[in-house]
Amino acid sequence: PLRLRKDPNTFHRVTKDALKVIWAKAKKWKCRLIFEKGEKFYYGYKLKKFEQYVSPSGLFIRIHDSHFVRKDAILDCRYGYAILCNGKTIPVSRDLMDEVKRIVEENNNHPPLKAA
Numbered sequence: 001p002l003r004l005r006k007d008p009n010t011f012h013r014v015t016k017d018a019l020k021v022i023w024a025k026a027k028k029w030k031c032r033l034i035f036e037k038g039e040k041f042y043y044g045y046k047l048k049k050f051e052q053y054v055s056p057s058g059l060f061i062r063i064h065d066s067h068f069v070r071k072d073a074i075l076d077c078r079y080g081y082a083i084l085c086n087g088k089t090i091p092v093s094r095d096l097m098d099e100v101k102r103i104v105e106e107n108n109n110h111p112p113l114k115a116a
Helices: 047-057 094-108
Strands: 002-005 013-016 021-027 030-035 040-043 060-064 067-070 074-078 081-084 089-091
Touching (some): 021 047, 030 047, 047 060, 047 067, 060 094, 067 089, 074 094
Antiparallel strands (some): 002 013, 030 040, 074 081
16 A cells, blocks of 8 residues: 555645556656546655556556556557556657557457546
8 A cells, every 4th residue: 555645735645555556657756646536646755666666566567757557557559659548648668669569459458447
């Protein structure tokens, strides 16, 4: 479980399951986590720390310097952007384009994740 904040300027914290994150985005010295149900929270550490926390699961991939995504949330990859199950498009590094396209193919062979 992660200790998160809804707003970076408050001290009110909540606890959430890290594996329910769809996408994490770097925001200066912290990162913003977007969950399956559209909830958004701030994690008080850099994206690299979140990446280290969930990497053993093998469920996530860093597709850009500032974006870390759950693999089963990627629906498509076009023109240098990944399309996620929540409708968001985020940039993909050129070096990782082939890897993301392979993940999309794997996801097409399995039922897609649906965001609420």
